[in-house]
Amino acid sequence: xxxxxTKGGHGAQTSIVDGKQHILLMPAWVVIGIxxxxxxxxxxxxxxLTQDFRGGVIWEFTLEAYDQFFIDRGLFGDDPPxxxxxxxxxxxxxxxxxxFAMVFCFLIGFPTxxxxxxxxxxxxxxxxxxxxxxxxxxxxxxxxSMKFLIRDTGPLNNWLMSxxxxxxxxxxxxxxxxxxxxxxxxxxxxxxxxxxxxxERYNFALSEAxxxxxxxxxxxxxxxxxxxxxxxxxxGCILVFIxxxxxxxxxxxxxxxxxFMIGSLVEEQFKGQSGDWPFGAAVSMILLTIIxxxxxxxxxxxxxxxxxxx
Amino acid sequence: xxxxxxxxxxYPGFREMAWxxxxxxxxxxxxxxxxxxxxxxxxxxxxxxxxxxxxxVFFGPEAAKFKQATINxxxxxxxxxxxxxxxxxxxxxxxxxxRAFRGQAVTFGxxxxxxxxxxxxxxxxxxxxFASIGFERGLLSILLAHIVFCIPFAYLPxxxxxxxxxxxxxxxxxxxxxxxxxxxRLILFPMMLPGILSGFLLAFxxxxxxxxxxxxxKGAGVETLPTAIFGAVKQGIKPNIMAISTLxxxxxxxxxxxxxxxxxxxxxxx
Numbered sequence: 001x002x003x004x005x006t007k008g009g010h011g012a013q014t015s016i017v018d019g020k021q022h023i024l025l026m027p028a029w030v031v032i033g034i035x036x037x038x039x040x041x042x043x044x045x046x047x048x049l050t051q052d053f054r055g056g057v058i059w060e061f062t063l064e065a066y067d068q069f070f071i072d073r074g075l076f077g078d079d080p081p082x083x084x085x086x087x088x089x090x091x092x093x094x095x096x097x098x099x100f101a102m103v104f105c106f107l108i109g110f111p112t113x114x115x116x117x118x119x120x121x122x123x124x125x126x127x128x129x130x131x132x133x134x135x136x137x138x139x140x141x142x143x144x145s146m147k148f149l150i151r152d153t154g155p156l157n158n159w160l161m162s163x164x165x166x167x168x169x170x171x172x173x174x175x176x177x178x179x180x181x182x183x184x185x186x187x188x189x190x191x192x193x194x195x196x197x198x199x200e201r202y203n204f205a206l207s208e209a210x211x212x213x214x215x216x217x218x219x220x221x222x223x224x225x226x227x228x229x230x231x232x233x234x235x236g237c238i239l240v241f242i243x244x245x246x247x248x249x250x251x252x253x254x255x256x257x258x259x260f261m262i263g264s265l266v267e268e269q270f271k272g273q274s275g276d277w278p279f280g281a282a283v284s285m286i287l288l289t290i291i292x293x294x295x296x297x298x299x300x301x302x303x304x305x306x307x308x309x310x
Numbered sequence: 311x312x313x314x315x316x317x318x319x320x321y322p323g324f325r326e327m328a329w330x331x332x333x334x335x336x337x338x339x340x341x342x343x344x345x346x347x348x349x350x351x352x353x354x355x356x357x358x359x360x361x362x363x364x365x366x367v368f369f370g371p372e373a374a375k376f377k378q379a380t381i382n383x384x385x386x387x388x389x390x391x392x393x394x395x396x397x398x399x400x401x402x403x404x405x406x407x408x409r410a411f412r413g414q415a416v417t418f419g420x421x422x423x424x425x426x427x428x429x430x431x432x433x434x435x436x437x438x439x440f441a442s443i444g445f446e447r448g449l450l451s452i453l454l455a456h457i458v459f460c461i462p463f464a465y466l467p468x469x470x471x472x473x474x475x476x477x478x479x480x481x482x483x484x485x486x487x488x489x490x491x492x493x494x495r496l497i498l499f500p501m502m503l504p505g506i507l508s509g510f511l512l513a514f515x516x517x518x519x520x521x522x523x524x525x526x527x528k529g530a531g532v533e534t535l536p537t538a539i540f541g542a543v544k545q546g547i548k549p550n551i552m553a554i555s556t557l558x559x560x561x562x563x564x565x566x567x568x569x570x571x572x573x574x575x576x577x578x579x580x
Contacts, residue, residue: 024404039439111327145338246428
């Protein structure tokens, strides 16, 4: 259709940005380069510097921060080195919390996304709108609302008691359960939206074909629908898992002081009097490395899906 | 028409799960909204409807603090959203119009990098960077940090919009001897406008919402609304916090609805 235009006065199809692309991209390169890429590199350097008490660093190279993370040398530093489990334990706990949040979000997010995608177009966009709104509401306010709801003297306990379901308030706040609930609640829309986008493109004739071949509903779901929408499921899982792993608000506000996760561990190094900047930088680098490895696997799996198969 | 349970695409319980999902997402917000109108100094015993806590927010002892925090938040959000929208618009033009160039994939990764790096890591890196070059922490450091993470949020709707605009319009303008500048101003920009507006609004909300990065890079004594709320919540949830939360909730819903309507308007016009 556009053929006659390209044959017009200006010869081959030209674009108004030809030759100017680098100038147009310069602001993005400069801003993200100076304010994100360089800071991450500076953080990497800091993780190898010596701690100065009261925050800040002395410019002397040392592996002290990583040593502190991984190796236990006893109280006075002269015991035979053993593996330090404190920080690995915090990472492991955060990993489990993020994993459970991901699983629970999937268990409720998948049916929701599927249900929305099979609505008539009008009610579909209304449902989507309803799911999107909490995504844009301030996460701090959402977390505070959850804290209010599940407090010992909060509305949830009050109702359960007035209905006679329980006699004494259930202590939910400051537990691992509260953190789990907070993460699940925070990132649920992140699971629904990408899965919805996949199911919307799914061709339901495939389900019909499976039914014609005597597959029952559930076999069809697990053998046909889920494999077909796998990219959306994986995207949703990553969008829930990664922010959960480094979450700060849910563990801090709902988990209290004793249920430490990575986010609180990092924050403590930069806020408290005992601030240890190189150690905080090292913990952040370890977190960033784990996440980059996950994203790398994701990117590889995706390009494999795009080239082979389907 | 067949009963829903006979349809191939139907699964038992999925409808209930979807409703459960909505209840989980909305229950805490709705309850806080209701209790913000509670006529009682205790936060959980319901004593009837009143605006007493809204009065407290605007005229109470903490009013000045929250007012200053709101002014800071709005100033930063407007400046960060404008700057990141300009940067995102220029980038989208370069990435989507014109021919492929070396480093395009890397540039795409760079624009989306703020989405991939966990917030807490960005916060630490930015704090260390500002400290290492001796940059004073205050409103300006917050603004600079916000511009970075707003860029991908502004970029996505603008790029999506631009992808949907056929290049025949620009070609026609060029054939009629419009300069590239005129083509952009008179043809492309008006067509991109819904995408640009919704990118701007999303960047604005994202900046207004940010807590973690702001908390790290703000100087002592400088507060935005989320850091002020966080500080207050640390001393216990008081009813005035619920009133502020409800006001922010209303503002977010309003902005998202506007953004949604703008993008729908844009799509319908084609």
